[in-house]
Amino acid sequence: MAAASLPGKFLNRxxxxxxxxxxxxxxxxxxxxxxxxxxxVALVLRATGIGFEGFAAMLGDQRVLSALKLSFGAALAGALxxxxxxxxxxxxxxxxxxPGRRLVDGLIDLPFALPTAVSGLALAALYAxxxxxxxxLAELGIKVAFTPTGVVIACMFIGLPFVVxxxxxxLGDVDKALEEAAAxxxxxxxxxxxxxxxxxxxxxLLAGFALAFARAVGEYGSIIFIAGxxxxxxxxxxxxxxxxxxxxNYEGATAIAVIMLLLSFAVLLAVNLLQSWGRRRTGLxx
Amino acid sequence: MEKSVLTKASHDTSPTGFTPVRIEVEGxxxxxxxxxxxxxxxxxxEPGELLALLGPSGxxxxxxxxAIAGLATPDDGRILFQGEEANRLSLRERRVGFVFQQYxxxxxxxxxxxxxFGLRVRPRKLRPxxxxxxxxxxxxxxxxxxxxxxxxxPSQLSGGQRQRVALARALAIEPRVLLLDExxxxxxxxxxxxxxxxxxxxxxxxxxxxxxxxxxxxEALELADRVVIMxxxxxxxxxxxxxxxxxxxxxxxxxxLGNIIKVNTTIVDGLxxxxxxxxxxxxxxxxxxxxxxxxxxxxxxxxxGSEGAAAKLLSTRTFGGSLALEFDVAGFAAPVExxxxxMSDAPVAFTAGALYRLKARKAYVFSGR
Numbered sequence: 001m002a003a004a005s006l007p008g009k010f011l012n013r014x015x016x017x018x019x020x021x022x023x024x025x026x027x028x029x030x031x032x033x034x035x036x037x038x039x040x041v042a043l044v045l046r047a048t049g050i051g052f053e054g055f056a057a058m059l060g061d062q063r064v065l066s067a068l069k070l071s072f073g074a075a076l077a078g079a080l081x082x083x084x085x086x087x088x089x090x091x092x093x094x095x096x097x098x099p100g101r102r103l104v105d106g107l108i109d110l111p112f113a114l115p116t117a118v119s120g121l122a123l124a125a126l127y128a129x130x131x132x133x134x135x136x137l138a139e140l141g142i143k144v145a146f147t148p149t150g151v152v153i154a155c156m157f158i159g160l161p162f163v164v165x166x167x168x169x170x171l172g173d174v175d176k177a178l179e180e181a182a183a184x185x186x187x188x189x190x191x192x193x194x195x196x197x198x199x200x201x202x203x204x205l206l207a208g209f210a211l212a213f214a215r216a217v218g219e220y221g222s223i224i225f226i227a228g229x230x231x232x233x234x235x236x237x238x239x240x241x242x243x244x245x246x247x248x249n250y251e252g253a254t255a256i257a258v259i260m261l262l263l264s265f266a267v268l269l270a271v272n273l274l275q276s277w278g279r280r281r282t283g284l285x286x
Numbered sequence: 287m288e289k290s291v292l293t294k295a296s297h298d299t300s301p302t303g304f305t306p307v308r309i310e311v312e313g314x315x316x317x318x319x320x321x322x323x324x325x326x327x328x329x330x331x332e333p334g335e336l337l338a339l340l341g342p343s344g345x346x347x348x349x350x351x352x353a354i355a356g357l358a359t360p361d362d363g364r365i366l367f368q369g370e371e372a373n374r375l376s377l378r379e380r381r382v383g384f385v386f387q388q389y390x391x392x393x394x395x396x397x398x399x400x401x402x403f404g405l406r407v408r409p410r411k412l413r414p415x416x417x418x419x420x421x422x423x424x425x426x427x428x429x430x431x432x433x434x435x436x437x438x439x440p441s442q443l444s445g446g447q448r449q450r451v452a453l454a455r456a457l458a459i460e461p462r463v464l465l466l467d468e469x470x471x472x473x474x475x476x477x478x479x480x481x482x483x484x485x486x487x488x489x490x491x492x493x494x495x496x497x498x499x500x501x502x503x504x505e506a507l508e509l510a511d512r513v514v515i516m517x518x519x520x521x522x523x524x525x526x527x528x529x530x531x532x533x534x535x536x537x538x539x540x541x542x543l544g545n546i547i548k549v550n551t552t553i554v555d556g557l558x559x560x561x562x563x564x565x566x567x568x569x570x571x572x573x574x575x576x577x578x579x580x581x582x583x584x585x586x587x588x589x590x591g592s593e594g595a596a597a598k599l600l601s602t603r604t605f606g607g608s609l610a611l612e613f614d615v616a617g618f619a620a621p622v623e624x625x626x627x628x629m630s631d632a633p634v635a636f637t638a639g640a641l642y643r644l645k646a647r648k649a650y651v652f653s654g655r
Contacts, residue, residue: 175388177388182392184384185456
């Protein structure tokens with residue numbers, strides 16, 4: 001009797017109407033192991049081939065360092081800009097009805113749907129020195145194509161849907177009575193936005209930011225055309241991995257990959273900690 | 287309830303004192319598209335009065351409350367707070383304590399922060415010191431009997447507790463009037479009753495002019511000093527609960543207050559027969575078709591052979607202190623239900639299938655049909 005009830009207690013689950021916990025949990029664990037964890041382990045094992053000195057040399061390489069800096073810096077900048085722009089777009093889509101709203105709403109997903117090479121070509125054509133936007137910008141003395149600015153713009157392009165799609169449903173759930181309550185209590189519109197609405201959607205905004213960042217760090221296709229890939233200047237880390245591979249420098253490629261993996265993991269962990277700190281502080285989502 | 291700093295007597299010295307305000311509503315009109323939600327409503331609410339706006343959904347009662355709060359802008363008409371026109375005042379200047387139907391608590395803030403919100407958003411010059419805010423919030427927490435729950439989040443409270451937090455939050459801004467939208471709508475029957483009594487006590491203590499909206503006639507009649515019955519954007523009747531109950535002005539009021547038997551009848555020589563007795567109509571119609579309303583408990587059940595309408599008992603059923611008897615009466619399509627008081631444990635002295643006579647003690651007759 002005691003032995004029979006032990007596993008149930010250990011897994012801490014209530015009897016459910018739909019059985020199959022064992023089966024689904026089994027699939028979950030093995031799936032995650034084979035599809036996600038195993039390749040990562042293989043990557044790390046492969047990278048250990050170059051040893052500690054190899055890693056140190058890699059981190060000492062100016063070209064690798066500037067590529068990593070550009071990849072993460074541009075991804076962070078793009079995600080930050082998207083957090084602002086995406087929030088405003090989500091607000092407009094949720095709060096107002098206007099002609100063409102559905103069209104605008106559909107447009108948001110375009111960066112999702114486009115093959116990355118297509119968006120890369122489109123951006124390059126637009127911002128190239130002889131492109132539609134490239135010419136007037138050049139007259140103002142701003143160079144976008146073949147500079148880090150171009151990389152940031154590509155990151156903005158591909159990351160936008162993540163923020164909008166995360167924030168939109170949460171914003172839609174914010175009860176209008178909350179704003180009215182704040183107003184009757186004497187809050188101004190600005191106070192209502194910053195003290196009532198923003199704190200409520202902050203978790204979703206952070207999640208959207210993290211997704212946009214993660215996508216932008218790993219992006220390749222839509223960046224390389226506009227970036228121009230000048231070493232030390234506009235060369236991104238994923239491209240450097242490809243270059244090392246083409247030079248048959250597998251250890252070097254995997255080493256950069258592992259560094260990217262660790263950095264991405266650190267950023268996502270930081271965002272998660274921030275979210276759980278927010279949850280504890282505000283009781284939201286608990 | 288504990289005596290607190292919020293009593294009327296201390297309001298001159300206390301920072302949380304309330305001054306009751308007279309509110310006047312003049313010719314208020316508002317329509318949503320083609321649908322008129324308020325169709326010329328005029329009303330005066332005395333300082334310190336507890337007023338109920340009662341009506342079915344769509345009667346305009348919530349629209350009226352929101353207009354007084356300033357949450358809706360009427361198309362026409364005026365609202366006066368102590369003689370001062372409120373239409374031009376901002377929500378902040380109106381100082382209206384509004385308790386929302388679903389409470390609208392800020393769920394990312396603790397109970398304490400919710401209550402302090404109205405004080406913290408004040409312009410710096412008018413904002414109390416941090417320590418003063420804390421003192422006032424503590425007083426309010428005590429007033430709504432949630433002394434120890436200041437650090438909880440709304441999601442960790444019961445429905446009744448959330449309701450009281452919403453009330454404390456509304457009181458924190460020293461409102462000139464307290465408005466409550468269906469304050470007990472989302473609560474279960476027992477909590478609802480307790481809160482009703484508690485709210486009455488709180489009203490007596492603060493002396494605030496208070497208006498609440500409800501569709502529950504029992505709630506309105508029990509709690510309010512005066513009841514406003516609304517229908518399709520106009521006021522059907524205003525009066526003290528007992529007056530409205532004893533002298534309903536229109537057929538609508540009769541039907542809305544409920545527990546009635548509707549009798550189709552005819553006025554002859556100024557009298558209309560209804561369930562074994564004749565009654566004078568409301569108003570002065572002397573003849574013509576009419577409708578009589580008899581309350582279920584305003585009917586005597588007499589033995590067969592007495593004077594009254596012949597009726598055959600179909601079934602009996604007890605509920606609480608009452609006995610409900612269902613009769614088949616000639617001229618009535620549906621069975622007629624009569625309520626008579628009953629002692630606990632007393633045996634039911636009526637037999638189904640037997641014949642009785644029914645005689646109404648009181649009926650409200652309205653000419654026309």
